[in-house]
């Protein structure tokens with residue numbers, strides 16, 4: 001069936017929209033994909049929402065700025081979907097929509113993961129843009145896993161496995177998503193994927209660049225390429241219990257912010273050296289997961305925005321000692337992979353198929369999830 005995924009990731013850079021044709025087990029065809037960027041003003045509200053969410057204990061509460069942030073986020077998703085369907089009117093007969101929302105807090109250790117995004121409100125907007133009876137809208141896809149004792153993330157591994165079945169390479173291989181946070185999927189034939197978050201990917205680099213240069217990213221890794229990573233600082237930063245933990249494990253976007261501020265010494269570095277150190281940290285965090293995997297992978301497939309950063313890719317190749325290819329190089333999408341994954345997960349949820357596994361989130365048994373609004 002035709003399914004659309006809507007994803008707003010930890011980088012807070014915009015709404016990714018992607019369409020695929022899938023039965024939730026294999027992908028018959030990739031459709032179009034687009035990103036609808038947030039304005040600086042939108043982004044500021046979402047950054048405030050992350051701060052406002054820090055003290056939350058009830059995942060349904062929307063105190064202070066969170067109510068406005070949720071309303072704006074839902075509106076931006078409705079607008080993104082409207083623009084996407086206006087550009088591709090032949091897809092107004094879409095059958096399923098997966099709506100991730102925006103994670104504002106992720107603390108699975110206390111049973112809490114919070115994604116803002118108003119499913120019923122988006123479903124009402126969807127009705128006006130689609131062919132009757134309208135698609136099923138699936139949202140709140142992490143909650144069931146966390147309620148059952150899982151990490152609630154990462155959820156994309158089952159999609160990585162579906163795509164990897166089409167590759168000539170049988171593995172073992174790693175798929176790496178370089179978003180705000182980095183996560184890996186280890187694939188070896190048909191075995192259940194092994195997955196976890198590995199550490200920061202772009203979040204710390206973006207925050208550092210914003211503070212130093214006023215630009216929200218180190219475009220093409222140019223700043224990091226001009227600097228030198230401080231290996232002593234890296235050793236201090238890698239001396240964190242997270243890296244000794246076996247997968248599954250997951251992270252909040254800002255999990256390492258205080259740690260880096262305390263131990264990194266990055267504030268005292270020149271901008272280029274700071275960017276190089278934080279970029280090397282992202283690569284070193286991925287390398288730190290290798291000892292926890294059953295076999296040494298032969299290939300790493302990099303996706304997400306960080307796959308556009310050649311300095312990061314070079315450092316990954318060096319620190320992992322693996323062949324690194326971008327998702328594009330194997331015929332997948334670098335930028336739309338996560339949105340496609342949420343389209344795929346929506347169809348799986350509608351069919352009652354598992355979204356998460358003991359080896360991906362630590363949940364006790366393979367588990368489905370998502371809240372469904374039939375015929376949005």
Ligand SMILES: Nc1ncnc2c1ncn2[C@@H]1O[C@H](COP(=O)(O)OP(=O)(O)OP(=O)(O)O)[C@@H](O)[C@H]1O
Pocket residue numbers: 008009010011012013177178179180181182202203206216217218219220221303304305306308309338
């Ligand atoms: N040309 C580029 N050079 C360097 N970095 C880039 C480039 N393009 C994108 N990025 C980085 O990629 C980030 C966006 O990545 P992506 O959209 O995959 O993240 P996300 O989906 O929001 O995060 P997550 O996967 O953690 O939810 C940007 O914030 C930026 O840091």
Ligand SMILES: CC(=O)N[C@H]1[C@@H]2OC[C@@H](O2)[C@@H](O)[C@@H]1O[C@H](C)C(=O)O
Pocket residue numbers: 009010103106113152153154155156157177179180181182183197250251338
């Ligand atoms: C709680 C949450 O939103 N986590 C995100 C985040 O961004 C990357 C990494 O951390 C990953 O675990 C997850 O996203 C992807 C899409 C996932 O669930 O697979």
